Amino acid sequence: VIELSGVTKTYPGGVTALRSVDLVIGYGELPAIVGPSGSGKSTMLNLVGTLDRPSQGTVRIDGHDVASLSDRQLSALRARRIGFVFQQFHLAPGRDALGNVADGLLYTGVGKREREQRAEAALVRVGLGERLTHRPYQLSGGERQRVAIARAVVGDPPLLLADEPTGNLDSVSGTGVMKLLCELNEAGTTILVITHDREIADSLPRQVPMRDGQVV
Amino acid sequence: VIELSGVTKTYPGGVTALRSVDLVIGYGELPAIVGPSGSGKSTMLNLVGTLDRPSQGTVRIDGHDVASLSDRQLSALRARRIGFVFQQFHLAPGRDALGNVADGLLYTGVGKREREQRAEAALVRVGLGERLTHRPYQLSGGERQRVAIARAVVGDPPLLLADEPTGNLDSVSGTGVMKLLCELNEAGTTILVITHDREIADSLPRQVPMRDGQVV
Numbered sequence A, B: 001v002i003e004l005s006g007v008t009k010t011y012p013g014g015v016t017a018l019r020s021v022d023l024v025i026g027y028g029e030l031p032a033i034v035g036p037s038g039s040g041k042s043t044m045l046n047l048v049g050t051l052d053r054p055s056q057g058t059v060r061i062d063g064h065d066v067a068s069l070s071d072r073q074l075s076a077l078r079a080r081r082i083g084f085v086f087q088q089f090h091l092a093p094g095r096d097a098l099g100n101v102a103d104g105l106l107y108t109g110v111g112k113r114e115r116e117q118r119a120e121a122a123l124v125r126v127g128l129g130e131r132l133t134h135r136p137y138q139l140s141g142g143e144r145q146r147v148a149i150a151r152a153v154v155g156d157p158p159l160l161l162a163d164e165p166t167g168n169l170d171s172v173s174g175t176g177v178m179k180l181l182c183e184l185n186e187a188g189t190t191i192l193v194i195t196h197d198r199e200i201a202d203s204l205p206r207q208v209p210m211r212d213g214q215v216v
């Protein structure tokens, strides 16, 4: 479902975050992407999620060469087929938890009432049933992280990209999140998990180690 | 150096984040504050750091009742005696790494040239000597976290409050940060560390467990 061929990413200013990366992720996989801070993990996830374009090389999602898609086609791809948990969450500050998660269903043709019902169910699933009306500044770090997770999964996307999904969670909440991801994976979701947690990485079926912008 | 007596914190809207907390931290201690997501850890750290006031009870820093200090005296206390590593970093988006850290010395009477030299040394210490001119959006999650750490320690404050300082770091970088904190502690800095990392918590001389707004 994901194929990177010879992917290089150099940022303006000269930092090469990825160097000629080749990687194939099959449908239904659940790999852990691991490696030191600054090794290029989030950069790679952004390219897979079509949030950025490579400087060189090809990114294929579902067989489509991402470079051949228009911005409009890319938006549609992202809205319906890719769920993203960002390392820094990126919640809408003016929306409460329910609104933030319901917005994850905005381009899926689902009506407002159903969006809110499904958003509530997703938030209850991550233990936030009592925080629906809180805005991000009224939530703890780990609560914001769980809102970001709920928003990414509420639309049941076929591909889920999770950047450090348990970084702000205690081991009990973190285990709960990993259990949720494993259940989604068993139901068919392909999930890439960037994690610094050695135990979590080792518990997943495959590990993709990175160092200095390369897959080791 | 820190004394909380009967401290309660209830947010507008009714959430009681802390309930009648009593806690004494002595000079030179290095306790780990642990507990589930939402248990009140960051709230407690904000009260200790005088960034917020309790709804009930007393917070004493260095023997001073925080409630009896004017806003101006509180600002002076924070600028010179307390270093803060925030759970979400709060870096200035328009300043590069060097500027962000140099600003940690702004109210200490140190001239610009020395601020920048000390900022550079602090950044080199956390492995960011090659990222001095990068702005926060040009840094990885773990790099931003390390800039926040460098900014908190550059002024060598007697009290350091660190909220999840290794949450975005791989184990090698995380170990490096804990080593830095232990060295500062040996040199006399009192350090409170909120952490979800069991190994890190167990490696510190004291653990303060929290649950549902109370110290257990």
Ligand SMILES: Nc1ncnc2c1ncn2[C@@H]1O[C@H](COP(=O)(O)OP(=O)(O)OP(=O)(O)O)[C@@H](O)[C@H]1O
Pocket (backbone or CB within 6 Å): A131, A134, A137, A138, A139, A140, A141, A142, A143, A168, A169, A170, B011, B012, B013, B015, B016, B017, B035, B036, B037, B038, B039, B040, B041, B042, B043, B044, B087
């Ligand atoms: N401004 C606010 N208004 C209302 N409730 C709040 C506000 N800030 C925090 N809370 C609530 O207070 C509780 C404690 O928050 P706090 O940030 O102290 O938790 P924490 O222990 O640091 O959690 P984490 O490990 O997830 O960072 C949380 O349940 C949160 O929803």
Ligand SMILES: Nc1ncnc2c1ncn2[C@@H]1O[C@H](COP(=O)(O)OP(=O)(O)OP(=O)(O)O)[C@@H](O)[C@H]1O
Pocket (backbone or CB within 6 Å): A011, A012, A013, A015, A016, A017, A035, A036, A037, A038, A039, A040, A041, A042, A043, A044, A087, B131, B134, B137, B138, B139, B140, B141, B142, B143, B168, B169, B170
């Ligand atoms: N916009 C940018 N401009 C310049 N350099 C950048 C930019 N964004 C990221 N970088 C650099 O690219 C490198 C890789 O960044 P990336 O965010 O992919 O790392 P990471 O593996 O996710 O790290 P972490 O574990 O700390 O989150 C880092 O060294 C970073 O400084």
Ligand SMILES: [Mg+2]
Pocket (backbone or CB within 6 Å): A041, A042, A043, A087, A163, B140, B141, B142
């Ligand atoms: Mg990252």
Ligand SMILES: [Mg+2]
Pocket (backbone or CB within 6 Å): A140, A141, A142, B041, B042, B043, B087, B163
């Ligand atoms: Mg917190």
